[in-house]
Amino acid sequence: MRVRAGFTLASVVLALITLAALAPGLLTGSTPDAADALAALQGPSADHWLGTDANGRDLFTRIVYGAAPSLLAGLGATALAVVVGTALGLLAALGGRAVDEIVMRLVEIVLSLPTLLLALLVITVTGPGTVNVIFAIALYTAPSYARLVRAQTMVIRKAGFVEAATSLGLSRGRIITRHVLPNAFEPLVVLATIEVGTALVAAASLSYLGLGPQPPAPEWGAMLSAGRDYFSVAWWIAIFPGVAITLTVLSITVVGRHLQRRIS
């Protein structure tokens, strides 16, 4: 029963955040960049539910508008990692021994590096911005997908139904796209759902360090970072973006675990 309640709550939170990302105008009448110097650093009130920042911008509005760029980085990085990881995993599993050796050793090298350090390195080379953040995160999350897909594929290619499809006369390509990949994908989807949360935190961390979207763009990590200097006088500037990140990641994890249980 408790599990069910948690799942329902998480679903509602995710639905709201998705709505904020797709149609922020429906949740707030204001715009994220509307500065009002007279209303700077005000605490939560009826006019400003979550207070205002140093420039007098409404925090609630900025958090709602910040949903899209924040989610984009997490989702984008995960999507890219899944695509690249799947391709590498398939290549390793089906490309013969030599290819497998090369791909898997590369994967292990990436996995052995400290993740944040790797991301910092990439962004130092490419420069800050949402797209580069997505690349940096995908680079170090892709290897785990590659490993999963490789293992799945190796099991499935020995399955009875793959031999049956071979005997039927299906081409190798057909068998891979029609039978191997879809069956390998199920656990991948579960992993990806949970990993979106991790990617989201990673993206927020990079933004916090000033490597993500640049001001005045409303992004949760960047907002949290901006609130840092005012923490002793206006705690809400840093706390609420942090709460938004935490709630999102938590909800994604709860829903992901639920999916995982349903599938297995």
Added chain:
Amino acid sequence: MSAPVVEVTDLHVSFPAVEAVRGVSLAVYPGECVAIVGESGSGKSVTARTLLGLTGEEATVTAGRLAIEGVDAASFSERQWRSIRGRRVGYVLQDALVSLDSLRPVGKEIAETLKLHRAVPRHEIPRKVIDLLTEVGVPEPEARARQYPHELSGGLRQRALIASAIACGPKLLIADEPTTALDVTVQAQILRLLAERKRAGQALLLISHDLAVVAKLADRILVMKDGVVVEDGTASQVLGAPEHPYTKALLAAIPEPSTRAPRAGEVVIRADGLVKTFGKRTAVDDVSFELRAGQTLGVVGESGSGKTTTARLVLGLLQPDRGSVEIDGLPWTGLSRERQRELRRHIQVIYQDPLSSFDPRFSVRRILDEALEVGGEPRKTRLKRAVELLEQVGLDDSVLERRPLKLSGGQRQRVAIARALAPRPRVIVCDEPVSALDVSIQAQVLDLLVGLQAELGVAYLFISHHLGVVHHVSDHVLVLKDGQVVESGAANQVLTAPSAAYTQELLAAVPRLDTNVSLARRAS
């Protein structure tokens, strides 16, 4: 007459969802073998487990009387049951590999039972273990006792399991499908061993789906269906003059040799000197044969004889080290993968386990659609053809949207046959196609295969370890042993008057109903 070792009247066992056993009564006397025969789900195993107190917590057990060696066992606690198991009632299961602890030498396993029930003084245990292994006919018992289950053959494992079951000298031995997982010659040895135990005064309760196995041993036979005993009588009554239609159906389902008029078609498959080695082991050693259109070539042999490797060579899933296969007079082995793929639809396959041969995400409609696509059927007519195929194999369009997991074993195999027929093949390789099915379903599927052959003229390469089944469907037979052909020829010739010693041995090992029983059956 002495008192029964076990007596149960009006036994009912129900689980939350189903009443598995309804009103079963039976008694087993010393030196007597009572057999319970039925298909999966008939309640035969549940009945047996009740006599060991192993029905589980979910079950509700009621009985008019449940007595073991005269002691009322109806209200036994779990602890009392534990003192019964092994000491008063021994239990032998189907698969010794699963039933024996894989991390312990078999000698230790047997010693464990002895220790548990303090059957013999501690210092005598090692000697007793050797005695027991000798008693069940294990050669070199000292060496075997130190081996792990996976190091033993199936037959030796089963013997070790029996040794462990009889270690404490239980008056009653329950054997649940004790030979189902074994090759036919090994099966015969185990049945002989059980017969010896019976002669020595052991009460035996034998559970089996196979009337022919039971016929060798049982004094009394109970036929169960859906939790009810539908027929109960002496072995000769039940086998010779069955009264219940279900018993008759079970008897009729035992595959009988059929005398088939040889039909001469053109050669569709010619295998010439096939050799395949895996590492140092030669799996297939110089195997040659011809298969003609509309005919069936049966390939028999025990596990490890090279049957399945031969099938995979013919299917082009393996490349032979030497030798070749021709299909319709055209070369097949040695073709490029691409070229082979184009010809694959001419040679299709049916597996022992149809479920694993279907993509778990696919519905029956998609399974057939894919096979029809390969066969070049235009998209527009595929659904119509799929329904036709289903009708041909005795199913209707209600299964189209179902997934194989939701179908029964017989239905799955029918779908597998429909899929194999879809590309209109010349040859179908049937690899143990009925081994996983209940006997009555087995008979239906065999009849279906025979009927389809007469209708479509397709040739079968029929692989089975079951000689009765092979005799039932085959025109010609190939007997394999250790990868070599030991005998081949017309099915009737080879399987009634074999010339090779090995074939004779195989045939002698097949459990058979008595001749008078067969006659009675033909008359009915």
